[in-house]
Amino acid sequence: MFCNKFLLSFLFFVFCVATSANANIHEKPTLTIYTYSSFISEWGPGEAIKQGFEAQCDCQxxxxxxxxxxxxLNRLRLEGNKTNADVILGLDNNLLGQAKQANIMAPHQITKPNNLNTDWWDDDFMPYDFGYFAFIYNKEKIDxxxxxxxELVDNKANWKIIYQDPxxxxxxxxxxxxxKNIYGKDAISAWQKIAKNTVTVTKGWSEAxxxxxxxxADFVLSYSTSPVAHITNDQDYRYNAxxxxxxxxxxxxxxxxTKYSQQPQLARRFLQYLLTPEVQRQFAEKNVMYPxxxxxxxxxxxxxxxxSKALEFDANKVVDNQKAWIREWQSAISQ
Structure with a gap:
């Protein structure tokens, strides 16, 4: 009787080990992506992109x-080589120099597409959409x-403005x-004028x-394409840039x-997926940016x-001057 119980227990143990091993064989790899909040919001493109990629990658x-x-970027700097991130999505050209200085990224090794819609490309960071900052207003309130x-900075109409913390x-x-690009050495004076009519400076875009x-507020800092979301989602034509x-x-x-990714090949597949026509359409429709x-x-x-006219600083100039320009802004708005 004892032998039978021992044999049954042993067989049960072997079965459990085999089942566990078999489960591990079929366990899907996980790709961890750090991104901004609106990407995965109910109106953002994240959920559709997630489902589309998971359907073809046999991963999570x-x-x-x-x-x-x-x-x-701040989170990645803090975590360093202990980060769980395989992919970061949502930095921009203005953070490029800082991100490279942090030495946290690996070359993406993706060939520059022939049908690129802009002149921007980089070996470490792959562009996936672009747009232009603009102030949005309600046409029914602003004639x-x-x-x-x-004209906005001089603000003779006393318009109220909301923008985000740099x-x-x-x-x-x-x-x-x-x-800074437009005012140069007179930027302090411009910020002082803006401060007189600023309702608040928010931490992020969504709050503003x-x-x-x-x-x-009468004007909010956003993107020239922001009215597209109102037209598409609500048939609302009140907002303009x-x-x-x-x-x-x-x-x-x-x-x-990231250079610490445990899934570099899968991460590269994901970046390539971002350049597919269906995903680029998602960025236009739900991220409301230009593909x-x-x-x-x-x-x-x-x-x-x-x-009609795009402005941009070289990444190296941004790295060399950003801290000083932020101090300049802080000093101006505190006076």
Whole structure:
């Protein structure tokens, strides 16, 4: 009797070990992606991209949201070689130099597409969409919007403005460079004028845009393509981007593979997937940005104001001057 019980227990143990080993054989690999919050929101492209890639990769995507692009970079710096991230998605050209200095990325090894929709490409960070920072207003409330940044800054109409903190937000950082690009050594004076009519400076884009939609400001810093979302989702044509004669600062959103990734080949497949026509269409429809490869745009893009002049600083100039420009901004708005 004892022998029979021992034999049954032994066989049960062998069965459990075999079952566990078999389960491990078929366990799907996990690809961890650090990105910004709106990417995986109910209106963002993240969920459709996640489902589409998982359907073809026999893997699982673990998407970790970290606010804005600046927050993503700060998190990676903090974690260093202990990071769980395989892919980061949501940095931009304005953070490129800092990200390279942090020495946390591996070359993506993806060939530059022939049908690229812009002149921007990098060996470490792959672009996936782009757009232009702009101030959005409600046409039913603003009859005569500003036609230049100088007009908005001088603000004789006493318009109320909301924008984002350049220390925590990529749009806020874009505005910092936009003002510096146009005003140069007179940027302090420009910031002092802006401060007089600023309702608040928010940590991120979502908070700022939400306050604007509640009527708490006349203008909010966003993107020239933001009205597309209102047209597409709500058939709402009230919102416009004020297009400025001096030009608009360009943002190129980028993705990359961390040098500490446990799944580098899978990460590279994911980046290549971002360049497929169906995903590029998702970025146009749900990220409301211009696709990085030539892709037919939703008709709503034909109904918005277009930017005719792009502004941008060289990445090295940004690295050399960003801290000083942020101190300049802090000093100006505190006076």
């Amino acid at each position: 995507l673990d998407i970790v949201t970290l606010g804005d692009g600046v927050s993503i 005569n919007p500003p036609h230049s940044l100088h 220390r925590t937000s990529t749009p806020g950082l874009g505005l910092l460079f936009w003002v 845009y939400g306050m604007f939609l509640k009527g708490e 004020a297009i400025f004669d001096e030009g608009h600062y360009r943002q190129v959103e980028i993705a990359g593979i 990085i490869i030539n892709t037919p745009l939703p008709t709503a893009f034909d109904q918005i104001n277009k930017v």
